Amino acid sequence: MSSTLTVERAVLGDPRTEPLIRELTHEYVTRYGPGGHEEMARHPAEEFVPPHGLLLLLLRDGEPVAGGAYRRYDARTAELKRMWTGAEHRRQGHARRVLAALESAAREAGYRRIFLTTGWRQPEAKGLYLAAGYTPLFDVTEQPEESRPLPFEKDLAAAAAAGKAPLR
Structure with missing residues (x-):
């Protein structure tokens, strides 16, 4: 029996986001100490809802395996936050799929x-x-x-113009 992967919109507080928040908080605290809790509390849930933000979950047969979000950074820039892949689902391309879906949604x-x-x-x-x-x-x-945080950027218009627009 094969499993089905789907990307769905969610909001913080949705029970399906609980593994993302729990595991991501654990990951941050394990790697960076108590400040990991502060990072997870830094942005309120309303920053990750349309029209300025979005939270996506990658579900396998309805269960969350990965996710991520963006929030408004400025009028032309989305800031990527909360990228997560469940520990037992890593190294399967799930983060890349969530990232592509977030890029596409941000461009739209x-x-x-x-x-x-x-x-x-x-x-x-x-x-x-x-x-x-x-x-x-x-x-x-x-x-x-x-x-020290490691900052990155991506020009979504240039990526689309170069034919590198993410597939859905």
Whole structure:
């Protein structure tokens, strides 16, 4: 029996987002200490709802396996937040699928650019964004400084013009 993957919109507080919040908070606290709780509380839920924000879940047979969100950074820029893949579902391309869906939705919402930061203790996230065509706003050849975020950006209009628009 094959499983079905679907991408669906959700809102924080939806029971399906509970694994995302629980596991992402655990991941942040494990990697960065108590400040991980602060990061998860930094942005209120209403920042991740249309028209300026969005939260997506990748569901396998109705159960969340990955997710991510964006919020308004400025009038032309969406800020990517809350990227998550369940521990038992990693290395299967799920984060890349969520990222592509978020990029497409942000472009449809009128954003021209995506900005994000990831942590210096998240090399897998750094690799994902580099592989997905994001421009690092830091020197990738230098060892990242402890506790310094790693910023990235992507020009959504240029990606679409180059024929690299994400597939749904």
